[in-house]
Amino acid sequence: MLTIHTADLLVSGAPGRSSLPGGAVLADGREVAAVGPYEELAAAWPTARVRRWPGLLTPGLLNPYGPELLERAYHPDPREAGELGTEPLTGAALAALPMTDARWGASARRGVRRLLAHGTVAVAGELRRPAVVDAVRRAGLSVEERSEDPAGPPRLDPLAGRSLAEAVLTPLLPRAGRPATFTVFDVPDEAALRAEGAARCVATVVEGRLLYRSR
Numbered sequence: 001m002l003t004i005h006t007a008d009l010l011v012s013g014a015p016g017r018s019s020l021p022g023g024a025v026l027a028d029g030r031e032v033a034a035v036g037p038y039e040e041l042a043a044a045w046p047t048a049r050v051r052r053w054p055g056l057l058t059p060g061l062l063n064p065y066g067p068e069l070l071e072r073a074y075h076p077d078p079r080e081a082g083e084l085g086t087e088p089l090t091g092a093a094l095a096a097l098p099m100t101d102a103r104w105g106a107s108a109r110r111g112v113r114r115l116l117a118h119g120t121v122a123v124a125g126e127l128r129r130p131a132v133v134d135a136v137r138r139a140g141l142s143v144e145e146r147s148e149d150p151a152g153p154p155r156l157d158p159l160a161g162r163s164l165a166e167a168v169l170t171p172l173l174p175r176a177g178r179p180a181t182f183t184v185f186d187v188p189d190e191a192a193l194r195a196e197g198a199a200r201c202v203a204t205v206v207e208g209r210l211l212y213r214s215r
Contacts, residue, residue: 001028001029001049002026002028002033002047002048002049003026003048003049003050003051003208004024004025004027004038004041004042004045004048004049004050004051005024005025005027005053005057005182005184005205006022006023006024006025006038006041006050006051006052006057007023007024007052007053007054007055007056007057007184008021008022008054008056009021009022009023009055009056009057009188009189010022010023010024010035010056010057010172011056011057011058011059011164011190012035012059012171012172012173013058013059013164013165013168013170013171013172014171014172014173015171017171019189019190020036020037022037022038022039023035023036023037023038024036024037024038024041024042024057025172025180025182026041026048026174027180027205027208028180028208029180029208030179030180030207030208030209031176031177031178031179031180031207031208032172032173032174032175032178032179032180033174034174035172035173035174053184053203054184054186054202055184055185055186055187055188055200055202056184056185056187056188056190056192056193057182057183057184058119058164058168058182058183058184058185058193059168059169059170059171059172059181059182059183060119060120060121060122060168060169060170060181060182060183060204060205060206061118061119061121061122061158061159061167061168061183061198062122062123062124062144062158062167062168062169063115063118063122063123063124063156063158064123064124064125064146064150065123065124065150065154065155066123066124066125066126066127066143067125067126067127068125068154069088069111069123069156070108070111070112070123070127070132070136071104071108071127071128071129071132072090072094072154073089073090073094073107073111073154074088074090074093074094074097074099074103075088075107075108075110075114076088076107076110077106077110088111088156101129101130101131102131104129105131105132105134105135108129108131108132108135108136109135112135112136112139112141113139113212114156115141115156116139116141116204116211116212117199117201117204117212117214118156118157118158118198118199118201119158119183119185119198120141120158120198120204121140121141121142121169121181121183121204121206122141122142122143122144122169123136123141123142123143123144124143124144124145124150125143125149126143139211140206140209140211141206142169144169156198157197157199158198159193159194159197159198160197160198163194164190164193164194169181179206179207179208180205180207180208181205181206181207182204182205183201183203183204183205184201184202184204185198185200185201185202186200186201186202186214187200201214202214
């Protein structure tokens with residue numbers, strides 16, 4: 001199915017390419033078929049379905065803290081909020097919990113949903129718990145290699161302490177086999193995204209599938 005995703009401003013993430021007001025991405029199933037002004041794509045593919053998003057459309061982001069967020073932190077079930085709170089538990093708080101494979105898997109699924117809600121489409125670092133690996137794989141996130149542990153405390157926001165260019169997984173380019181993977185933030189431009197962070201994510205698409213939508 002052909003779908004045109006358009007937003008107020010598109011950032012392709014490709015070196016040397018300027019931001020495109022009224023830009024759009026044409027997704028042909030799992031792949032990017034075209035990137036350009038919405039008017040041009042709509043005229044060339046008049047039968048394509050159209051999704052209009054507010055704000056800034058960018059490539060999907062890479063969070064460098066895969067093991068730290070998914071295997072060394074517990075994401076409480078909402079039903080546990082009264083006892084455990086809502087933020088990820090680490091250190092002594094995590095050690096005090098009776099963790100089973102099933103509980104690790106459920107935690108990872110909730111963690112993945114939170115990552116998707118921050119525009120994350122991939123995590124870096126080796127994942128070793130089978131239940132966590134399965135949760136990540138089923139959700140559609142990719143796992144990338146990393147040469148060293150990232151500095152600083154683990155954060156759900158892949159833009160914390162990093163520029164958009166540093167956080168982009170793969171630029172949005174119409175090349176054969178390039179996945180239709182991107183995210184949308186309800187901010188007017190990159191400066192606002194730096195100031196407000198990835199929590200302003202309104203949609204995350206992975207290989208043409210809308211995996212997160214805030215509204």
